[in-house]
Amino acid sequence: MTRTGAIPESGVPSAEPYAVPQSADGEKPFATRAGVRRLVGAAVAAPSVHNSQPWRFRRVDDATMELYADLDRLLAVTDPLGRGLGISCGAALFNLRLAIRMTGYDSQVLPLPDPGERPDLLATVRAIAGGPPDQDERLLHDMIPHRRTNRFPFDGRPLPRKVFLDLVSAAHAEGATLVLVKGRTARRVLDMVAVAEGTLAAEDAYRAELARWTGSDARSDGVPEHAFGPRPRHGELPLRDFASGGAQVVRDRRPEQADFEPDPQLAALFTTGDGPRDWLRAGQALQRVLLTATAHGVAASMFSQPLDLRPPQHRGDHAGPLGHVQMLIRLGYGPPVPRVPRRPVFEALDLATREARRG
Numbered sequence: 391m392t393r394t395g396a397i398p399e400s401g402v403p404s405a406e407p408y409a410v411p412q413s414a415d416g417e418k419p420f421a422t423r424a425g426v427r428r429l430v431g432a433a434v435a436a437p438s439v440h441n442s443q444p445w446r447f448r449r450v451d452d453a454t455m456e457l458y459a460d461l462d463r464l465l466a467v468t469d470p471l472g473r474g475l476g477i478s479c480g481a482a483l484f485n486l487r488l489a490i491r492m493t494g495y496d497s498q499v500l501p502l503p504d505p506g507e508r509p510d511l512l513a514t515v516r517a518i519a520g521g522p523p524d525q526d527e528r529l530l531h532d533m534i535p536h537r538r539t540n541r542f543p544f545d546g547r548p549l550p551r552k553v554f555l556d557l558v559s560a561a562h563a564e565g566a567t568l569v570l571v572k573g574r575t576a577r578r579v580l581d582m583v584a585v586a587e588g589t590l591a592a593e594d595a596y597r598a599e600l601a602r603w604t605g606s607d608a609r610s611d612g613v614p615e616h617a618f619g620p621r622p623r624h625g626e627l628p629l630r631d632f633a634s635g636g637a638q639v640v641r642d643r644r645p646e647q648a649d650f651e652p653d654p655q656l657a658a659l660f661t662t663g664d665g666p667r668d669w670l671r672a673g674q675a676l677q678r679v680l681l682t683a684t685a686h687g688v689a690a691s692m693f694s695q696p697l698d699l700r701p702p703q704h705r706g707d708h709a710g711p712l713g714h715v716q717m718l719i720r721l722g723y724g725p726p727v728p729r730v731p732r733r734p735v736f737e738a739l740d741l742a743t744r745e746a747r748r749g
């Protein structure tokens with residue numbers, strides 16, 4: 391993959407700026423505090439549903455990290471099954487793997503190592519001997535701090551075929567399938583998203599939960615007002631209305647309405663199954679797709695409203711030929727957008743048994 395297009399920059403600092411790890415020096419990845427901080431710092435730059443950052447990391451030893459679901463951060467109304475949580479943690483896991491590669495180690499991931507006793511333990515990640523990272527891995531890694539969810543209008547330019555093929559390959563490399571959704575099918579999908587958005591927004595409990603996770607620029611989690619984006623003038627794009635949960639004051643301060651691209655370019659991400667393991671896989675694939683898009687200067691936003699409404703019985707046999715949709719992604723060329731904050735790394739980290747050497 392070669393990098394194309396400009397990388398959008400942003401002006402808004404995060405609570406804890408994410409620093410790019412240094413290249414390999416032979417030291418095991420989690421041997422020092424600085425190493426742990428860099429690697430987990432990369433992981434937590436991942437996207438998450440409502441920026442809930444529903445993850446915890448536990449350092450086991452110099453070469454082993456555990457990834458846990460932080461169930462206190464589960465969106466009980468929007469995401470009762472933990473699907474969005476699993477995808478978010480999968481995205482963080484992909485960043486962690488990539489950051490480990492930058493140290494010259496490879497990672498061995500054991501998903502859900504103990505589902506009976508510890509269902510919140512989503513993965514054990516072990517650093518094992520590996521070669522130096524290749525150019526593609528470096529490029530994707532360099533994109534971690536530049537990736538954003540962009541809810542602003544895109545300019546309508548079509549994605550070149552080569553770019554789209556790179557995105558398809560990115561999903562495939564993580565065991566998922568990405569398909570372009572075009573024309574009338576795209577319109578039908580957007581209609582479905584609009585119905586889901588309307589259904590959710592009519593629920594008091596949904597709005598109350600949304601209100602708890604939106605609007606404050608002072609917090610290090612949740613979706614701040616500056617990231618809401620403008621309202622589509624003609625209602626043409628059913629972006630999640632983050633203002634629908636909130637106080638009137640947020641609604642009133644929201645940017646003007648804007649014209650969005652008339653023919654949005656959508657992609658759907660599928661996995662063969664629809665359980666916790668698949669959500670983890672979907673998250674890793676999603677993040678690989680998003681970082682690949684960023685490397686091409688392509689902006690993205692997501693629609694997950696129809697998936698929030700998916701009944702539990704959807705699991706199992708009801709999949710279509712490509713499996714289960716795990717995310718709808720809108721792609722295109724958009725303006726630079728500010729970064730959304732993250733909690734400080736050490737809030738999501740247990741240094742565990744043997745304290746990492748100070749470094």
Ligand SMILES: Cc1cc2nc3c(=O)[nH]c(=O)nc-3n(C[C@H](O)[C@H](O)[C@H](O)COP(=O)(O)O)c2cc1C
Binds near residue numbers: 435441473474630694
């Ligand atoms: C599982 C999942 C579901 C998401 N659903 C939506 C959505 O429906 N609408 C939306 O605008 N953004 C959605 N997002 C994007 C998050 O809101 C975003 O990642 C978060 O606010 C952090 O911002 P960032 O991606 O710019 O770092 C979703 C992200 C994930 C991982």
